[in-house]
Every structure is written in structure tokens, then in C-alpha cells.
Amino acid sequence: MKFFEERSEASEIKAKIVSSYFAAWANVIIPSAQKFGNNINYIDLYAGPGRYRDGAASTPLLVLETAIKDHKIAANLVSFFNDVEVGNTTTLSEEIRKLPGIQKLRHPPIITCGDVDEEAAKHYNKVKLEPTFSFIDPFGYRGLSRNIIRGVIKDWGCDCVFFFNYARINAGITNAKVKQHMDSLFSEARADKLRSILPGMEPALREAAILEELANEIKSLGGTFVLPFTFRNETGNRTTHKLIFVSKHFRGYNVMKSIMASASSTEDQGVASFAYSLADASMPLLFSLNQPMSKLKTELPRYFAGRSIKFKGLYEEHSVDRPYMEKHYRLILKELEADGQITVSTNKSNRRPGTYAEHVTIHFPQVT
Structure with missing residues (x-):
């Protein structure tokens, strides 16, 4: 052949x-x-x-x-x-x-x-x-x-x-x-x-x-x-x-x-x-014209508006049929948190900012 x-x-x-x-x-x-x-x-x-x-x-x-x-x-x-x-x-x-x-x-x-x-x-x-x-x-x-x-x-x-x-x-x-x-x-x-x-x-x-x-x-x-x-x-x-x-x-x-x-x-x-x-x-x-990370940063607050969710659930829900990997979500969430666009809650006192372990819940505000 x-x-x-x-x-x-x-x-x-x-x-x-x-x-x-x-x-x-x-x-x-x-x-x-x-x-x-x-x-x-x-x-x-x-x-x-x-x-x-x-x-x-x-x-x-x-x-x-x-x-x-x-x-x-x-x-x-x-x-x-x-x-x-x-x-x-x-x-x-x-x-x-x-x-x-x-x-x-x-x-x-x-x-x-x-x-x-x-x-x-x-x-x-x-x-x-x-x-x-x-x-x-x-x-x-x-x-x-x-x-x-x-x-x-x-x-x-x-x-x-x-x-x-x-x-x-x-x-x-x-x-x-x-x-x-x-x-x-x-x-x-x-x-x-x-x-x-x-x-x-x-x-x-x-x-x-x-x-x-x-x-x-x-x-x-x-x-x-x-x-x-x-x-x-x-x-x-x-x-x-x-x-x-x-x-x-x-x-x-x-x-x-x-x-x-x-x-x-x-x-x-x-x-x-x-x-x-x-x-x-x-x-x-x-x-190299699509600027996908910029799109992800804009999209996540709209997609999860008004919701509270763990990282695992966020990743498994949003990443399907999209090109993003786990590392991309962690990076963008860290930027969103630093910008004050999301807040987090946890029962651990020693949580480092920008980390999203299982004990961390991510809160997205309603989009006005």
C-alpha cells in the first residue's frame, strides 16, 4: 500500500x-x-x-x-x-x-x-x-x-x-x-x-x-x-x-x-x-491571532456569574470542547483574584493567594 x-x-x-x-x-x-x-x-x-x-x-x-x-x-x-x-x-x-x-x-x-x-x-x-x-x-x-x-x-x-x-x-x-x-x-x-x-x-x-x-x-x-x-x-x-x-x-x-x-x-x-x-x-x-487567554479571562466571569464553585468543578465543566488546560485556568483565576473580579472562601488560615486547592471555593459576582 x-x-x-x-x-x-x-x-x-x-x-x-x-x-x-x-x-x-x-x-x-x-x-x-x-x-x-x-x-x-x-x-x-x-x-x-x-x-x-x-x-x-x-x-x-x-x-x-x-x-x-x-x-x-x-x-x-x-x-x-x-x-x-x-x-x-x-x-x-x-x-x-x-x-x-x-x-x-x-x-x-x-x-x-x-x-x-x-x-x-x-x-x-x-x-x-x-x-x-x-x-x-x-x-x-x-x-x-x-x-x-x-x-x-x-x-x-x-x-x-x-x-x-x-x-x-x-x-x-x-x-x-x-x-x-x-x-x-x-x-x-x-x-x-x-x-x-x-x-x-x-x-x-x-x-x-x-x-x-x-x-x-x-x-x-x-x-x-x-x-x-x-x-x-x-x-x-x-x-x-x-x-x-x-x-x-x-x-x-x-x-x-x-x-x-x-x-x-x-x-x-x-x-x-x-x-x-x-x-x-x-x-x-x-x-497567533486569536488571543485565547484574553478571551478566557473575559469569558469566565460571565460564564460563572453569580455562582460559587470549586476549581475541579469549574475546570471539568468549562474546559470541555475548549482548548484550555488546567494550568490556563489556574493562571487566569489568579489574575481575576488579583484584579478583584472574584473572591474566595476557605476553612484554612494559611491559604496562599492565587492557589485553588479543594478547600477553596471561588465566588463569581453577578454581572451587571
């Missing part, structure tokens, strides 16, 4: 995000899974051959290398790798066999060859999964459907990342020849809505509309938290792909947010872009 002939920086970023989250997810999930006698699963539905032509490891090998290095993961991981091409699965089997330390895995990786179709979707919706992290990276959009996503996230401890070929899906939404594929991803109702509003819409608004409908559909399937990471072309003026993370738990969302933020190629006022483009390094001013 041509995709694996040459490794790109974008493919390295994608693999790093997925393997980094897998390690964090596994270490959080394993103690709870063990209490119920469960293993943890990793599922890759489009695994590829395991290496690029230059010899660099792709996601399957990076995930297994992570497991080999951690004895807890090695003892509890059941991994499933599938691809639609027998040549890929044959090569992947050989590459896995050659991994140093592969014998440390208690459960040998399971490798299958088959199409990811509606039968596969029915299977995942029918069976009860042990805690599972799934990666869905189709070549294009065939095989990526709302039913597959629902199936792999429905059970406890199940998170998912899928690669969303924005360029092809953007073109496909209004293409009657691939209507069935678009309907299976967005739902027919949402796809019809997009077909009615997208024509004539400028590219940035078009991208936002497509992503919003996709996120809303995933949330309707039970994916409470949806976090996209954008890949742009080499000139930085066009989105090519998006990596979409889905979880039912804020903790997973927050971990992935930190990983994606660190993988971003630019930041504005210290707030990550959640995007990667080679152009960002050479044209940073193009991507």
Missing part, C-alpha cells in the same frame, strides 16, 4: 498520540479491570504491515513495544490486529514475531484479515467488551461508520481514536455516489443537513459544520467527550485529516488533551492549537 511506502511527520505524530494515550489509559484501567478478573484489549482494525518502507515502526509495533516495556501491561493485554490486505497481515505477523521481548506478553497478539463491514459492526455492538482502546485508521472512509464507533465505545473502560480523512469526506458529503458511506458515518439526517447547508459555505465554516455534526452524532451514540486533532497540508492552508478521540470519561479526555496539546505545532498565548502542520514553524504569525 502506497501509504506505508514513506513515513511522514504527520504519521509520526499520529502514531505518537495513539501509543502515548494507550500507555496512559492502560495504567489507569488495569487496576480496576483486575478487580473484576478482566484483561485489557487493544484493537486496531486497519493495522497495516507494521513498518514503513524506511523501517520505522507504525502504530501496532509502537503499542506492543510500550506493552513489552511495562510488566503490568504485558501481563494483562490482549491485542487484536486486523487488515483488509493479506500482504499486510503477513508482514505484520513477521514484524511482531521479531520484536525484542515479544515473549514477555502473556497473550500473543491476535492477527486477522478481513473487511470491516456491517457484520463487523454488528459483532462489536453485540458482544460485551472488556476494557478496550480501539484505533480505526481506514484508507479513506470505507469501513468507518457510526455503528462501528458505537460498538467499540459502548462498554465500561472503552475509548476509541479514529482517523478522519477530512479532505475525502468533505468532498464526499455532496457526492451522490458515496451517499451510503456518508449516511453510515453521520446518520442520514445529519448528512442531509450538511448537504443542505454546505454548498457555498466558506472553507473554515464548512470544516466547523462538518466537525460539529460528527461530534454531535458521536455524542448521541454515548461518546460523552469528543476531541479532534487537526492535520493540515504543507502550506498550512487546508485541513487534510483529523484524529478524533472519543471517551465517556473526563479523566481520559483530560489525559488525551494533554497529549494532543504537546503534539501541536503551534500555540497562541500558551494555548495549544491542537493541530499539526509543517507550515506552522515557518509562519507562526499566521496562527
Whole structure:
């Protein structure tokens, strides 16, 4: 497959995000899974051959290398790798066999060859999964459907990342020849809505509309938290792909947010872009015009007007679907307190100004 002939920086970023989250997810999930006698699963539905032509490891090998290095993961991981091409699965089997330390895995990786179709979707919706992290990276959009996503996230401890070929899906939404594929991803109702509003819409608004409908559909399937990471072309003026993370738990969302933020190629006022483009390094001013920290300082007093709230509740409520991390909220609250725009109360006498531990309640005045 041509995709694996040459490794790109974008493919390295994608693999790093997925393997980094897998390690964090596994270490959080394993103690709870063990209490119920469960293993943890990793599922890759489009695994590829395991290496690029230059010899660099792709996601399957990076995930297994992570497991080999951690004895807890090695003892509890059941991994499933599938691809639609027998040549890929044959090569992947050989590459896995050659991994140093592969014998440390208690459960040998399971490798299958088959199409990811509606039968596969029915299977995942029918069976009860042990805690599972799934990666869905189709070549294009065939095989990526709302039913597959629902199936792999429905059970406890199940998170998912899928690669969303924005360029092809953007073109496909209004293409009657691939209507069935678009309907299976967005739902027919949402796809019809997009077909009615997208024509004539400028590219940035078009991208936002497509992503919003996709996120809303995933949330309707039970994916409470949806976090996209954008890949742009080499000139930085066009989105090519998006990596979409889905979880039912804020903790997973927050971990992935930190990983994606660190993988971003630019930041504005210290707030990550959640995007990667080679152009960002050479044209940073193009991507530093939004002033996000200034917006956060203006928004928080309005959003929480008249309310009293602990920091944890404030952060978990406001940060979802926004690019801000915990450090940004602590910084802005410190500024707001110094400016007299908020007050705090606590039962501790030695609280340092500008700190927001669990014993501190933050009070926002009514906006007049």
C-alpha cells in the first residue's frame, strides 16, 4: 500500500498520540479491570504491515513495544490486529514475531484479515467488551461508520481514536455516489443537513459544520467527550485529516488533551492549537491571532456569574470542547483574584493567594 511506502511527520505524530494515550489509559484501567478478573484489549482494525518502507515502526509495533516495556501491561493485554490486505497481515505477523521481548506478553497478539463491514459492526455492538482502546485508521472512509464507533465505545473502560480523512469526506458529503458511506458515518439526517447547508459555505465554516455534526452524532451514540486533532497540508492552508478521540470519561479526555496539546505545532498565548502542520514553524504569525487567554479571562466571569464553585468543578465543566488546560485556568483565576473580579472562601488560615486547592471555593459576582 502506497501509504506505508514513506513515513511522514504527520504519521509520526499520529502514531505518537495513539501509543502515548494507550500507555496512559492502560495504567489507569488495569487496576480496576483486575478487580473484576478482566484483561485489557487493544484493537486496531486497519493495522497495516507494521513498518514503513524506511523501517520505522507504525502504530501496532509502537503499542506492543510500550506493552513489552511495562510488566503490568504485558501481563494483562490482549491485542487484536486486523487488515483488509493479506500482504499486510503477513508482514505484520513477521514484524511482531521479531520484536525484542515479544515473549514477555502473556497473550500473543491476535492477527486477522478481513473487511470491516456491517457484520463487523454488528459483532462489536453485540458482544460485551472488556476494557478496550480501539484505533480505526481506514484508507479513506470505507469501513468507518457510526455503528462501528458505537460498538467499540459502548462498554465500561472503552475509548476509541479514529482517523478522519477530512479532505475525502468533505468532498464526499455532496457526492451522490458515496451517499451510503456518508449516511453510515453521520446518520442520514445529519448528512442531509450538511448537504443542505454546505454548498457555498466558506472553507473554515464548512470544516466547523462538518466537525460539529460528527461530534454531535458521536455524542448521541454515548461518546460523552469528543476531541479532534487537526492535520493540515504543507502550506498550512487546508485541513487534510483529523484524529478524533472519543471517551465517556473526563479523566481520559483530560489525559488525551494533554497529549494532543504537546503534539501541536503551534500555540497562541500558551494555548495549544491542537493541530499539526509543517507550515506552522515557518509562519507562526499566521496562527497567533486569536488571543485565547484574553478571551478566557473575559469569558469566565460571565460564564460563572453569580455562582460559587470549586476549581475541579469549574475546570471539568468549562474546559470541555475548549482548548484550555488546567494550568490556563489556574493562571487566569489568579489574575481575576488579583484584579478583584472574584473572591474566595476557605476553612484554612494559611491559604496562599492565587492557589485553588479543594478547600477553596471561588465566588463569581453577578454581572451587571
